[in-house]
Amino acid sequence: MVKEIDEIEIGQELPLLVLRGLVVFPHMVMPLLVGRDKSIEALEEAMVEDRLILLAAQKDETIEEPELDEIYDIGTVAQVKQLVKLPDGTIKILVEGIKRAKISEYIQEEPYFKVGLEQVEGEEEKDQELEALMRSLISQFEEYVKLNKKLPPETMMTVVNVEDPGRLVDIMVSHMSLKVTQEQEILKAISYKERLEELYKLLNKEIEVLKAEEKISSRVRSQVEKRQKEYYLKEQLKAIKKELGDDNDISNEIDEYREKIEETELPEEVEEKALKEVDRLDKMPPMANEGVVIRNYLDCILDLPWNDKSEDRLVLDEAEDILERDHYGLEDVKDRILEYLAVRKLTSEMKSPILCLVGPPGVGKTSLGKSIAEAIGREFVRLSLGGVKDEAEIRGHRRTYVGSRPGRIINAIRDAGTNNPLFLLDEVDKISSDFRGDPASALLEVLDPEQNDEFADHYLELPFDLSDVIFVTTANVSHTIPRPLLDRMEVIRIPGYTEEEKVKIAERHLLSKQIENHGLDEEQINVSTNAIKSVIRNYTREAGVRNLERKLANICRKVAKEVVKGKETLSRVTVQNVDKYLGIEKFSYGEANEKPQVGVATGLAWTKTGGDILKIEVSVVPGKGKLLLTGKLGDVMKESAQAALSYARSKVKEFNLEEEFHEKYDIHVHVPKGAIPKDGPSAGITIAMAIISALSKEKVNEKIAMTGEITLRGRVLPVGGIKSKVLAAHRAGVEKIILCEENKKNLEDVPKNIKKDLEFKLVEHMDEVIATALLKEE
Template sequence: MEAKTRVLPLLPLRGVLVFPYMVIHLDVGREKSVRAIDETMLRDRFIFLAAQRDAQIDDPQPGDIYEVGTVAEVKQLLKLPGGTIRVLVEGVARAKVLRYVAEEPFFRVEVEEFAETQTGNSHVEALKRSLISQFEQYVKLSKRIPPETVVSIVSIEEPGRLADIIASHLTLKVEDKQELLEAVDVAARLEKLCAIISRELEIVELERRINIRVRKQMEKTQKEYYLREQIKAIQKELGEKDERQAEGEEYRAKIAQAKLPKEVEEKALKEVERLEKMPPMAAEATVVRNYLDWLLALPWTKTTRDRLDIAVAEQILEEDHYALKEPKERILEYLAIRKLAKSMKGPILCFVGPPGVGKTSLGRSIARALERKFVRISLGGVRDEAEIRGHRRTYVGALPGRIIQGMRQAGSKNPVFLLDEVDKMSTDFRGDPSAALLEVLDPEQNSAFSDHYIEIPFDLSQVLFITTANYPYNIPRPLWDRMEIIQISGYTEEEKVQIAVRHLIPKQLKEHGMTKEHLTLSENALRKIIREYTRESGVRNLERQIAAVCRKTAKQIVSGKVKRARVTAQNIEKFLGIPKYRYGLAENADEVGVATGLAWTETGGDTLSIEVTLCKGKGNLILTGKLGDVMKESAQAGYSFIRSRARQLGIDEDFYEKFDVHIHVPEGATPKDGPSAGITMATALASALTGRKVRHDVAMTGEITLRGRVLPVGGIKEKVLAAHRAGIKTVILPADNKKELEEVPPHVRNKLKVIFVSHMDEVLAAALVDEHPPAFAQTENIPVVAWSQA
């Protein structure tokens, strides 16, 4: 192989490479390159072309240019506007840079030119034939090169020239072309080119298969598209406009974008076909449109990602709510299990407690802790099954039920769904909504909840359902069986103070446009509001009273009377007026025939005064105070027990023939029922008949039997809290209720003396003032079981 050296101007190429025998136009714009072309035209028109390693570099250095390039002859030169030159060059021979003679004002290099050797052995001939065969196959598949060009290329006899011409017609990377250019040996060049074409053939074949597959998938869609376009063109030509077709197309586009489950998509498309066949103004068309809108609006596949960080959830729950230890623990347990078991079905929690204790806001905090959507619906007064399951589309004005409406509002499949006031549902001729809720709340059924309007099963298994109720006994039993009951009792006075300081006061100040600089409430003022202006288990009325203070202060500030108000226990009446309730002892002094009982109400626990008076008569038992049947029976049982113990109590045994007994429970307009006032009425009866006073600082609760046994009752926590609020010092409870006392906060238990009793004799010994001890108290050993941490 002969080689010769020569000094030539160098033209760096960006993104292109020139082979020997290749004719190509080049646009030259860089100042150095223009000078190199000018020098070439002044001399013998030969120039050295070499590609840049990186096409992005504007001012390449010798190290940025490949060493192997092509010696080319400039055939034509055309100056374009803007200083750019277009040159037509033809590759002559391969060459390699030996050294850079000069770098300014343009590159001048000494190159070693390689002469093409003619090799005619059988190996080269075989490579040549293989190359031609692969090239023809490539052209046939890719269809990027005209057939006449292929004929002229394959007729070239010289193997090296054939390889260069074929390489120049292929769409290859500069790096691949550079490898072929550097292959001086013809056999090596042919082998590399065969490998490159083989690789390109695989890519082209893969593209062809993908195109065939896509074409098959698109055939049906394209056919429908073309047919519809033809219909549109015909209608346009006739001057008609098919509104139904346009509406159908719009719905089809929405269905395609919604990515609905297969079953839902098929149902929606069928409804679209029905819609297209109906007159636009038909009443049925409106029904179908509404139905399609509901299908498209529901979150069939959309979910939100749970935040399962227990530390963050605990922080959020503590920020939003003070106390409520048991509900918070249960929520954190749910999060922990959810983190371990990803496919856990949503539990159904039921918060039971009086109004204003934070049941609804606790559900909202759970949603915030989980980073889920929150939906709330109220079931109070719902008596129609269709409110839950929806109406069938055959009815005028039909709509889905509240569950599906809530899911649409949430926009995800896994919201926190609060069903408020589940104990206030009722039943009539329109069905039983509580029975319809079974399908919603039962984890075994709600994965395919069927709404009468939607008609397609909707998955509710990922929803975290939370229900609330004020009175547990009004919750339908089938629902009770499927829910986890969490009792939320009333707050103690100290808890109310903390809630007011941490939450209520900042909230009301913000809502009234004030800051701490405008208004401050002392703790003593808050305690007076709690004691004398509210009577509740929750904090709803407390918040109203704080809002009233804020309003009064705002008026004074705006009128210019004050710049800052400080509310204390001494001046609270200027803001809220005369106290509404009497705080302190249930009774001011020991009295005959008056006993203090403890009752459970929907607003929490409360104290209950029971009065008994005697008057001459024929032994009638009179009961007043709007008492229920159970409470009347408790009064009868207590009366019979006292009669049976008349001798031991020192009472005339035939008193019932001489006196009428009148039992009255004050606040006569309020209905009262239940057995828990039994021992209280018996104590008041014993006091009235014996003339012994009842201790005013003692309150009691318990059911009485004819034998004088004291049976357990419910609502112990609420009743004890009520006694504490009323300033009671001693509480008498049934012995069987000792375990329930553990639910009472320790700081409340420590301030009360709790006596557990199992017989009425123990109650009388603890409750009656022993001014003249009767015979039974001296002769009989009456055990008193005391439980006190005072």
């Protein structure tokens, strides 16, 4: 006769089976897999007796062989119902829990745990509070079963008719998925009320978790259903298009755009805008015209270097070597660049200055920008602004226009591949404006370091940060640059090269470059220094070296022709035969007069191509007191002539002039080379000197040149371009130069070897000029 589970007599001593990660409750039937040696020994001992064994959990399930203090002291007495030995040596058993029991002592530890027991089952009588707790617990458990999809609804049938509170708790726990520590808390609760309350708390927590899981699951399910629906509809659309013969499927293209946007680390605002445009493209018919516009827009966004920067190479010695290697002279410009690099090395917070290189054509402004970029280690971008009239060239066209595109600023940034290149804005003085807007005003936002961190291109409609870009601008003259634009720039003037500097540049850079470009070597051509000087003086007239390079290229072409024909193995170019390669001389610099003359004075002038001497002739002829001016003089020189004549009239007695000469004679002032426009405030004292010489019939010293403006009272005013004028005077054979006293500081720019060959007379009044230059007859 099989005994009921509650009728089994439990002895005072039982073998112990330690469970790992598991708690068995009374009335729970559970299969176990036994593999540890001590556990197998304990199981065999139980099978010999009455199949009873104590099941207790270990505190840390990762421990292979737990010590006594690592085993919970409350466990469950169970009966082994079935036992099967497996081929790998483990034993599979089926046990049924009978009663709680507490380990009172450990009788033995080897070869298995044997313990003394103390029964701890609760025996209190049912009352109203206990009944209320049971009903609340059953209600909670019913909600738990409804929410837990893993439990079948029939689970409630196992607890509805249970009247024993202890058994009710044990059965409910057997259906729940709890942690070992939570189950152990319920197992060690002796009082029925304590068990019911503990389980009630756990059920509340589990129900909250299940509700949260259900909410998340419902949300995910709705999203999945939406995606499945979209996928299904898209597949249907594909099938319909295929049936209609429309094979222009853009789904792959849409996916590629989304992947690129995810892979490219775009700013949040840019990424949001790009994804929005992709969604618009996805909803459009494949052949829609606007689709092309959106594709171009997306390609533009993805091609821009939003986060790609080039690191500055701030090594002053290397930068100085690069600047010296590429350019001869230009010391002021080089010093300013090195100062900028030094400040960048000390602090990265300083806003980048906008350097404006102002100088005549061919002095190396553009190539200087390239050298700066190489010295700093940044990409170089050049943008020519000459003739730009449309504001959209800078800011871009809005996408509503046909053929819209980004502005040239954004395009250049895209081509550079980094968002902090060195940007050379060439010919900034040649910007103009018309009905399409003012590009100079648009450039204000580009160049202003306080605004350009959010430069708004009309095509992009997104802010782009230009604050790390180094802007360098170039111009031939500064007075045509719009004033607001000029105000944001630091102007560095490059006046042009002296003859000696041009010779050095030709020998160091230009000649070797042209020899290489024309396939020659140093053994096939030899150009003397004097020949280079002859080319500079007689075949070019410029402040820079662009035409000089062209003339050297002409020589190299002629030599290449001779080499191919096999006529000469080494071509020597000298002063005597330079005309053989370049033809007749095209220019002749002015030379000082060979002898003193009446009414002829030598002035000094500055032009865009450098300095030159200016011979001013004055002739006094019978007439009615008219002042005749010829030689294509500008307004400034005409006014200088009027001032000079008024000064001469005020000095009639001092210079023994005829008192009424201004009524009896016409004074004709002529500046030779009449086809060439001449203007500027440099010829005042020269014209006055020529007029006084012509009226007094006294000669002017032919070895003296002069420059300066004159007032009505004879005061001499300072002028500019002193360096170029002095070089021209030296080249023309002048021995003495008359300058305004205030121009003394400008003589520091003149090379020392030139200054030592000349004598300088610094004056403050026209009387001193006359006393110095006029040769009075004894």
